Amino acid sequence: MIDSPSNTDPYRTQHKLRLSYMPWLYARLKPAQRLWAQQWQEEWQAYLCTMETITLGKNCFIAxxxxxxxxxxxxxxxxxxxxxxxxxxxxGPLTLGKAYLLIITSVWMVAVKASLSAIIRALPLIPRLMHSTMAWKLTA
Known part of the structure; x- marks a missing residue:
């Protein structure tokens, strides 16, 4: 679901891509960006929930x-x-609790703000997922 430049400005297209690969930025968006990003996510999540057996909590970001x-x-x-x-x-079947950051990738992640104890709590989740999975329980 990548927007073409014909239906949005190039900056927004790039911003959506940045959010997709660095979703923790979604929570820090300024109000003007949050308006379009929230609408974008609501539309995307509604589509996912229609197509698959998915239940999403509040304030989630799904790339x-x-x-x-x-x-x-x-x-x-x-x-x-x-x-x-x-x-x-x-x-599925898969349940992620509240405040998880899930990244499955072959590239090394840089600078994820999460406490060591949060990462350790997430470790039992990793064997149930794919080989190159990184999951963090986010803390306030």
Whole structure:
């Protein structure tokens, strides 16, 4: 779901791509950007929930470049304030609690703001997901 330059300005297209790969930035958007980003996410999440057996909490960000597969009887449930980055692949049944950052990638992540204790709490989640998965329980 990448917008072409014909239906939006080039800056917004690039901004959406940046959010997709660095979804923790979504929570820090300025009000003007938050307006269009929230509408974009509401439309995308409504589409996902129509196509798959997915339940999303409040204030979630799901990158359009992520792949979520949740057949009937194999739901994906994602809690409030959670983020799923681009190139992530999730296949149900899967439940993520509140405030998770999920990145499945072959590239090394840089500078994710999460406490060491939060990362350690997320480690049991990793074997249940794919090989190159990074998941953090975000803390305030």
């Amino acid at each position: 359009p470049e992520a792949r979520l597969f949740a057949e009937p009887g194999r739901p994906i449930i994602i809690g409030d304030n959670s983020y799923v980055a681009a190139d992530s692949v999730l296949h």
